Amino acid sequence: MTLSESGPGPCGARLILNGGSSTLKFALYQGEARRLRGTLERIGGAPRLHLGEAPAGLVPPATIEAPDTPAAAGALLDWLESSGELAHLEAIVHRIVHGGRDFAAPVVLDQATLSRLETLSPLAPLHQPQALAVVRACRERLPGTHQIGCFDTAFHRRQPRLHQLFGLPRALSDEGILRYGFHGLSYAYIARRLRALEGDEAGGRAIVAHLGQGASLCAMHRGESRATTMGFTALDGLMMGRRCGALDPGVLLYLQQQRGWDAARIERLLYQESGLLGVSGHSDDMRDLLASHEPACQEAVDLFVHRILREIGALVAVLGGLDTLVFTAGIGEHAAPVRQRVCDQLGWLGVELDPRRNAEQGPRLDRGRGPRLWVLATDEEAEMNQAAALLKA
Ligand SMILES: Nc1ncnc2c1ncn2[C@@H]1O[C@H](COP(=O)(O)OP(=O)(O)O)[C@@H](O)[C@H]1O
Numbered sequence: 001m002t003l004s005e006s007g008p009g010p011c012g013a014r015l016i017l018n019g020g021s022s023t024l025k026f027a028l029y030q031g032e033a034r035r036l037r038g039t040l041e042r043i044g045g046a047p048r049l050h051l052g053e054a055p056a057g058l059v060p061p062a063t064i065e066a067p068d069t070p071a072a073a074g075a076l077l078d079w080l081e082s083s084g085e086l087a088h089l090e091a092i093v094h095r096i097v098h099g100g101r102d103f104a105a106p107v108v109l110d111q112a113t114l115s116r117l118e119t120l121s122p123l124a125p126l127h128q129p130q131a132l133a134v135v136r137a138c139r140e141r142l143p144g145t146h147q148i149g150c151f152d153t154a155f156h157r158r159q160p161r162l163h164q165l166f167g168l169p170r171a172l173s174d175e176g177i178l179r180y181g182f183h184g185l186s187y188a189y190i191a192r193r194l195r196a197l198e199g200d201e202a203g204g205r206a207i208v209a210h211l212g213q214g215a216s217l218c219a220m221h222r223g224e225s226r227a228t229t230m231g232f233t234a235l236d237g238l239m240m241g242r243r244c245g246a247l248d249p250g251v252l253l254y255l256q257q258q259r260g261w262d263a264a265r266i267e268r269l270l271y272q273e274s275g276l277l278g279v280s281g282h283s284d285d286m287r288d289l290l291a292s293h294e295p296a297c298q299e300a301v302d303l304f305v306h307r308i309l310r311e312i313g314a315l316v317a318v319l320g321g322l323d324t325l326v327f328t329a330g331i332g333e334h335a336a337p338v339r340q341r342v343c344d345q346l347g348w349l350g351v352e353l354d355p356r357r358n359a360e361q362g363p364r365l366d367r368g369r370g371p372r373l374w375v376l377a378t379d380e381e382a383e384m385n386q387a388a389a390l391l392k393a
Pocket residue numbers: 019020021022023211212213214241284285286287329330331334335
């Protein structure tokens with residue numbers, strides 16, 4: 001079904017909801033024009049609502065209750081509704097992290113689609129159940145609006161088959177145990193930005209470092225995904241805020257067999273207790289670690305950078321060289337010391353970061369020699385709005 005078959009007309013507004021592992025980002029669009037944009041961050045801790053863009057007179061709520069993403073979305077809808085912002089709402093566009101093999105483009109989220117997506121929840125336990133709960137709540141609360149899903153995995157579905165395979169028995173690959181990759185809405189947006197910024201030069205080999213609470217790298221050729229560090233789930237690859245990234249699977253066997261850990265205990269270790277938080281013993285937030293002089297906090301940052309370097313090396317080998325390196329997402333966009341440390345250790349690739357440009361947040365960071373270096377603010381919401389508009393066409 002396309003929206004034009006049943007939609008209420010061309011001038012309806014679209015609300016975009018982008019649930020991350022620590023944030024709920026939102027935006028309201030009228031066609032291509034953005035009316036407001038904001039982030040609810042530190043969900044589950046001490047939530048704060050930042051309004052990046054908003055019409056004059058729209059005041060954020062003084063306090064917000066957000067123990068989890070569905071509660072955060074409910075509070076956000078309460079506030080937008082009481083402010084009169086949802087009067088002409090046509091659709092709510094949801095970021096759905098896992099689309100598996102079947103969902104490679106935006107879809108209308110009807111009952112049957114939701115049931116199919118629920119089967120993927122175990123593969124993205126921090127994101128998928130929460131996003132689907134938000135969709136169900138929106139269907140009940142605003143039955144006159146369409147619910148549309150855009151998928152993190154979609155951008156990577158055209159990777160060469162070899163790059164999607166694990167070295168597992170064929171039968172397991174055939175049933176869908178494959179490398180899917182995530183953060184695809186962010187990578188699709190950055191690929192578009194690079195085309196606009198670099199023009200014909202964008203035909204080259206690029207690595208995009210999406211460094212947020214979840215973190216991954218994507219190797220692109222001509223703006224298309226060739227390889228990425230996340231896999232079947234959003235656990236693989238880089239070390240993250242609370243996830244350890246790539247891990248010798250023997251560690252899991254050891255914990256099961258020698259310590260008697262069950263699946264729930266292992267899931268908690270992998271998704272909640274590891275990464276920057278586990279190594280530092282202090283915080284999962286790069287801002288806290290960069291401000292600390294504790295050796296364990298510094299070691300956590302050292303390991304974060306080291307893992308990025310190792311994975312960049314692997315992706316450069318896949319691409320056969322490097323023309324462009326982009327930093328994006330919470331850490332990539334804001335943590336100049338992390339960008340500096342990564343680039344300082346990539347001299348062997350001809351990377352030369354300009355410290356002044358880096359301190360001034362670029363957007364161009366190189367000295368005019370070697371691979372082009374950029375810091376670009378990602379905009380998954382803009383990508384989702386555009387994708388939803390195409391669904392309507
Ligand atoms: N000014 C900053 N300096 C360093 N790190 C930052 C800064 N602002 C945000 N971050 C990091 O970005 C993370 C959030 O990234 P983001 O991409 O917005 O989140 P999510 O992965 O939940 O979508 C925070 O956990 C924090 O580590």
